[in-house]
Amino acid sequence: MSLACPIVPPPLAGAEPHRFLIRALSTRDAAACAVFTAHLDRADIRLRFGTSHCATAYFLPGRDGTGERVTLAAIDSAETILGILTLSHVSTNTGEIALIVRSDQQRRGIGRALLAHACAVARGDGLRELFGYVLAENTPMLRLARRAGFAFSRWDEFLVEARVTLSQHASRDAG
Ligand SMILES: CC(C)(COP(=O)(O)OP(=O)(O)OC[C@H]1O[C@@H](n2cnc3c(N)ncnc32)[C@H](O)[C@@H]1OP(=O)(O)O)[C@@H](O)C(=O)NCCC(=O)NCCS
Numbered sequence: 001m002s003l004a005c006p007i008v009p010p011p012l013a014g015a016e017p018h019r020f021l022i023r024a025l026s027t028r029d030a031a032a033c034a035v036f037t038a039h040l041d042r043a044d045i046r047l048r049f050g051t052s053h054c055a056t057a058y059f060l061p062g063r064d065g066t067g068e069r070v071t072l073a074a075i076d077s078a079e080t081i082l083g084i085l086t087l088s089h090v091s092t093n094t095g096e097i098a099l100i101v102r103s104d105q106q107r108r109g110i111g112r113a114l115l116a117h118a119c120a121v122a123r124g125d126g127l128r129e130l131f132g133y134v135l136a137e138n139t140p141m142l143r144l145a146r147r148a149g150f151a152f153s154r155w156d157e158f159l160v161e162a163r164v165t166l167s168q169h170a171s172r173d174a175g
Pocket of ligand 1: 044045047097099100101102107108110111113132133134138139143
């Protein structure tokens with residue numbers, strides 16, 4: 001994954017050409033976030049939050065327990081939100097990430113593009129490391145993270161911790 005993020009990734013073989021850009025969300029995007037939330041399957045919500053409950057507020061910027069929460073969204077030309085990645089600054093060096101792609105938009109490169117963009121944003125923010133917790137049965141996310149250069153360690157009975165050190169030079173990050 002190149003950190004020169006493909007803001008407009010090439011269409012995948014066999015898929016409709018699908019164009020989107022990635023930008024930070026603001027509270028003005030609450031209505032679009034509500035539409036996004038309404039298009040999430042229960043199973044996907046559980047994989048993201050560990051529960052079947054999901055509130056639009058989780059996808060908007062704000063503050064988490066430890067620090068600032070930035071949300072990056074993949075958005076198409078109709079301003080439809082296709083996927084959202086949350087980046088929480090947990091210390092001056094470290095950020096925690098979590099992402100979810102709209103259930104009817106998966107496997108089109110959106111998750112990969114969001115993760116690449118988040119690494120670039122995190123580096124720009126001066127972070128040196130990103131981590132996230134993934135349910136052990138979440139093969140799609142584990143494969144995505146592995147391909148992005150994350151290493152894994154078992155956190156507990158249910159969760160795997162995925163962690164990556166951000167290199168000084170974008171081109172050195174895994175692709
Ligand atoms: C995990 C998730 C974010 C992936 O997003 P996506 O946009 O569908 O992923 P991409 O199309 O960018 O795929 C990138 C890579 O991820 C892996 N991947 C994605 N979906 C996969 C699937 N269903 N099965 C196996 N691997 C998969 C593949 O390695 C894929 O690369 P490839 O298509 O070249 O094989 C998405 O499935 C999702 O939102 N899941 C529910 C919420 C969730 O699990 N969030 C993570 C919690 S931290």
